[in-house]
Amino acid sequence: MPIPMEYQHASDDFEHFLKDACDVSGLTTRNQTYTMAQGVLQAFRRRLSVPDAIRFAGILPPIVRAIFVADWDTDEPQRPFEDRDQMTREAQSLRKDHNFAPKSCIHDVATALRRHVDEQAFDRLLTSLPPGAADFWQVRTSR
Numbered sequence: 001m002p003i004p005m006e007y008q009h010a011s012d013d014f015e016h017f018l019k020d021a022c023d024v025s026g027l028t029t030r031n032q033t034y035t036m037a038q039g040v041l042q043a044f045r046r047r048l049s050v051p052d053a054i055r056f057a058g059i060l061p062p063i064v065r066a067i068f069v070a071d072w073d074t075d076e077p078q079r080p081f082e083d084r085d086q087m088t089r090e091a092q093s094l095r096k097d098h099n100f101a102p103k104s105c106i107h108d109v110a111t112a113l114r115r116h117v118d119e120q121a122f123d124r125l126l127t128s129l130p131p132g133a134a135d136f137w138q139v140r141t142s143r
Contacts, residue, residue, distance in 0.1 A: 014061065020111075035094060046090075087106060
């Protein structure tokens with residue numbers, strides 16, 4: 001069996017995702033953008049059970065999937081979905097001294113991520129996750 005295309009092009013696809021997230025957020029470097037995306041993914045992951053997080057990871061592009069599950073303490077207590085400001089501050093707390101994620105970071109990562117997943121499958125999966133999951137990834141017209 002040939003290597004699936006999503007794996008053959010994983011690095012290029014990840015660079016496109018980072019560029020999209022960088023452009024949407026107004027950040028200036030890929031390192032800043034990577035930290036923002038990682039913080040947002042971790043904030044979301046903390047609100048899912050392990051089985052739900054694995055299902056969510058399965059819909060992500062390969063390198064984003066790897067970032068989503070990397071350094072995961074599966075014994076960490078599951079957090080509730082809180083107001084967006086609280087979850088934003090949590091995403092911004094990753095590597096706090098080197099984190100330049102804007103207040104719109106969840107929106108910005110959601111906007112970029114939606115460009116790199118099957119949106120219909122993504123939305124279907126989100127409806128099967130706990131209340132608050134779909135809203136987390138909702139792209140609002142005003143930030």
